[in-house]
Amino acid sequence: MDTTYQVKSIAEQAADSLNVGILPTLGYLGLALLLVAGLVVVLGMGLIWLERKIAAHFQCRLGPNRVGPFGIFQTLMDTIKLLFKEDIVPMRADKTLHLFAPFLALATPVLILGVIPYGPLQQVADISIGVLFVSAVGGFGVMGILVGGWSSNNKWSTIGAMRAGAQIISYELSATLALLVVVLFSGSMKLSAIVTSQHDGWWVWRAPGVGLLAFVIYLISSTAEINRLPFDIPEGESELAAGFHTEYSGMRFSFFFLAEFINMFVAAGLAATLFLGGWMPFHIGDWASFNAVMDLIPPVAWFSLKAFFIIFLIMWVRWTFPRLRVDQLMHLEWRFLLPIGFANLIAASLIALTNFYFYPLAGN
Amino acid sequence: MALVSPKQVRYERRSIAGREIPVAVAPTLPRHSVPARFFSGLYSLLTGMKLTLRYFVKPSTIVTRQYPNNRETLKFPDRYRAALKFKYVTVRQPITDWEFPDPKSPTLRLPASLLRDWSRGYEDASYHKCTGCKNCEVACPNASIRVVTRIGEVTEDREVDRFIWRMDSCMYCNACVQACPFDAIEMGHDYENAVYDRRLLVYNLNRQAGPPASLVTEEEDITVRRRMMSHRERCGGPIPLNGHALPNLHALPVTPIVDASTGSIERNSEAES
Ligand code: SF4
Ligand code: SF4
DSSP states (O other): OOOOOOOOOHHHHHHHGGGTOHHHHHHHHHHHHHHHHHHHHHHHHHHHHHHHHHHHHHTTOOOOOSSSGGGTTHHHHHHHHHHTSOOOOOTTOOHHHHHHHHHHHHHHHHHHHTTSOSSSSOOSOOOTTHHHHHHHHHHHTHHHHHHHHHHTTOHHHHHHHHHHHHHHHHHHHHHHHHHHHHHHHHTOOOHHHHHHTTTTSOHHHHSTTHHHHHHHHHHHHHHHHTTOTTSOTTTOTTTSTTGGGTTOOHHHHHHHHHHHHHHHHHHHHHHHHHHSOTTOOOOOTTOHHHHHHHHTSOHHHHHHHHHHHHHHHHHHHHTTSOOOOHHHHHHIIIIIIHHHHHHHHHHHHHHHHHTOSSSOOSOO | OOOOOGGGOEEEEEEETTEEEEEEEOOOOOOOOHHHHHHHHHHHHHHHHHHHHHHHHOGGGOOOOOGGGGTTTOOOOTTOOOEEEEOEEEEEEEOOSOOOOOTTOTTOOOOHHHHHHHHTTEEEEEEEOOOOOOHHHHHOTTOOEEEEEEEOTTTOSEEEEEEEEETTTOOOOOHHHHHOTTOOEEEEOOOOOOOSSGGGGEEEOOSEEBSOHHHHTTOOOHHHHHHHOEEOOTTOSSOTGGGOOBTTBOOOOOOOEEOTTTOOEEOSOOOOO
16 A cells, blocks of 8 residues: 555646746647557557457468568558548538548547546546546547438448447446446546556456456447447448448548547557556555565556457457347347346445455555 | 257158158257356357467468468369369380480470480480370360361371360360360369460460370380470460451461471461361
């Protein structure tokens, strides 16, 4: 308990430096912008490459290996290609909305990127209602898809968009129920406070059973929320051409594509933050020497390790599981995940009341 | 997953529409409870994940062949059909005449091994097995084969002059190979056959015109053997649409074929058929 991390987000540092002058503040704000923009670019390129590579190896293939060592520049080249492609707007489409939708879709995950704590000092804004913000903005992500699908003036796009709406709104419930479990345990909605509350152990194992169940529910429902296989009903390649982005081409298509991958990182980062302790090293209660060894690894490395572990898990599931049908999807949510989520929430509140944790909270 | 074992199936006769008909009756499968189905489903999902993880961590499971880089090590299944080709019988024959073909002859390339063999007094010669019976020509459903025969100078009998195979209309059905009574042709594995002009896909399959190996090897005198066979170029037949031109497709210029036995130059013309 005596190890204290100085937790300070970039926004707070910018506010503090106002006392010194306007220039450091602007510097901090620029740093924040650069951080998020750089993260989006690097994640977009890296994750798409990673997905292709990992998918290939899951399917006994090699994946891209021509451009650069192990094909790492393949995504870069694809981006350049997409930049130069013609941007087609279908006839009688709602042009304004059609052109605007991809940015809407990308805005959501980028907004959430700003509140995820990557390390004690590497966070853009640490808002006190972090969890609420995440679930509210996350639910807003469906707008980009709905607008894009509807404005395309294409039946497949519209069906895909409607399916996306139904799916995301349904699974939002389970995801939020799972988030609430952690909020109950840590007694805070602030993401950095949730991380520091896992100093003695991650919620996934510290709350007996309940944490793990909430983690699994969150993983399933967030996979559904980001429309990834096995829940890719809105795209439904076999029945809907490409679903909501059938009519998109060139750069705007790549924005949807980028949004999908940033969404995946956001889901993985949130799962890591809430259940796997975020940037917090792996600690076990009062094993001081073990904890000291774990502290040697820098917090940002811990965060990336956990996030990429979950990303790998999501990809692994994607390339293994069969797809769900629309009715099976709704069946799974409303008849299984939601009741289990509610029961889990009640169990969690009992545990939080009785302080029945491994390594009980000191304060309670 | 419950499966019906053969022991559970009952066989009985039922009267259906006034007739006695034997039927096999399988028991109705029990529908398992929700938890049982849940866990069996979970188990099968985990089995799948185990399998994909095995693929992921084991590089030996990769099936991708990086084609242009692996030309040397490419292996084809035996039944792979890429191009029709002649089968050749290689015989080692003592050289008695010591009259070598002109080494400067453009159609003659002399590999080092040949020179070595000559210095030891023998040479390896390859003879085809085709008798020119035209069974393959008849068998081909696409008329992709045309066997041109001639009356041999030495044998004074009918023998193959040109075996013309049109790759552009062949569908690799293997019928010609099966029709051949002399096992003279086979489906080869030469796979890089792309050309810019389909007229170039008309091939002369035989390297030499002449009687089949069985007849050639009966002849003892190597000089006579040489006179039996005359050289044929791979693309040197009455090619491109059998020498005709299309409105916007000209007949290709054909290099003259030097007949090795007579030294005469053949023009690209319709040979006797
Ligand atoms: S493979 Fe079939 S189509 Fe081709 S030449 Fe032989 S018989 Fe004709
Ligand atoms: S290839 Fe066989 S079937 Fe065809 S002409 Fe020659 S011997 Fe006859």
